[in-house]
Amino acid sequence: MDPNQTPLDDKALDEVVRLTSDLIRRDTTNRGGGEGDEREAAEYVAAELAETGLEPAILEKAPRRTNVVARVEGTDPSAPALLVHGHLDVVPAAAEDWAVDPFSGEVRDGVVWGRGAVDMKNMVAMTLAAVRSWHRTGARPRRDIVLAFTSDEEDSARYGSEFLAEEHSELFAGCEAGVSEAGGYTFHDGRGNRLYPIGAGERGTAWLDVVAKGTAGHGSKVHPDNAVAHLSRALARISDHRWPVQLSPTVRAALRSLAEIYGTPFDEDDVDGFIARLGCERYLVEATVRNSSAPTVLDAGYKVNVIPGQARAMVDGRVVPGGTELFEATLDGLTGPNVDWSYHHREVPLTAPVDGPLFGAMRDSLLRFDPEGRVVPVCLSGGTDAKQFSRLGITGYGFSPLRFPEGFAFEKLFHGVDERVPVEALRFGVRVLDDFLRSA
Structure with missing residues (x-):
């Protein structure tokens, strides 16, 4: 069997839930002004990657402001590498306002609760689950995939993507484009349509x-x-x-x-x-x-x-x-x-092509798992770590696929109270992400 076409194994569908919950339980609150601590989560991510035979680099600009970078070799050395990045830090959460402990990672009624469930430990977990599945099945992506899990995105990125781009640019050699948060999720329009916005720019x-x-x-x-x-x-x-x-x-x-x-x-x-x-x-x-x-x-x-x-x-x-x-x-x-x-x-503001093969691959992977969906390119109103990685010539896209049921107020949960993500959304997301990363 072609290793590029080996399907995601069933274990990954349970692992993505475990990984999301485990990451939420590691409190990575970023209070701004340099006050944050991502080390425990970063060490957890590095250990999960090391079990697949990768050798992740753990990098810090300041003590406990920790980043993890690893590279998965693809089958086509001539293909440009693809960056997949996600931040480990989260905004503060006042426990007294929540229905659950915001750092419990509790799984209740088919939903994973906690700070970071949608912003963006879900994407970190989906990426880890896909890579771990590749190790078990022997699947490999066509391109090299560079994985970067960063600190300090919720403030200035000084200790995270900015530090990596300025002081460790060699780790991103060959990367043409990158994908990260804020795109690929279901947006219900109230008229029966499921829209899937893909980020192709940022203010x-x-x-x-x-x-x-x-x-x-x-x-x-x-x-x-x-x-x-x-x-x-x-x-x-x-x-x-x-x-x-x-x-x-x-x-x-x-x-x-x-x-x-x-x-x-x-x-x-x-x-x-x-x-x-x-x-x-x-x-x-x-x-x-x-x-x-x-x-x-x-x-x-x-x-x-x-x-x-x-x-x-x-x-x-x-x-x-x-x-x-x-x-x-x-x-x-x-x-x-x-x-x-x-x-x-x-x-800087960013813009990315919406008529090229990479955007097309994201669209195709989404529609493969939801044929009735409609993909819409969007510009993000805010910013992500893609801004810092753009200094290395890396074009950034927002693609963190999740399928939500109608009525689930996903957009209101970013930085909100009772942040949570449905288990089935994670399972849909890891399937789509795996398909995209192997086929892009």
């Missing part, structure tokens, strides 16, 4: 420091040069600004796909009107047709009767591919006099 990250300066003084006096007032007016302008539509190739393809699915004419001169005619599927595109700027943090003053000389805010800006020049020029105008802005953290 850029533009986190801003906005600082206003004024004259300090007594709060009872007349002070027209008030830093808090300057900042407040600037933030109101930034928040209220309606950014113009700027379509990337991926978003244009997404809108055309939705127009075809729903039989709705698409006029590129009336993108907002088209989106308004959509149902809940507008969620897939409405945040990515334009830049955005949302004030999120305020810091000013120290006493009620003292006017401070400075006031500071932070703004979460996101930039569509091709939108950076407009973003910067617009911020210069919106901030106005007495207020300056600068980048606190910045990452």
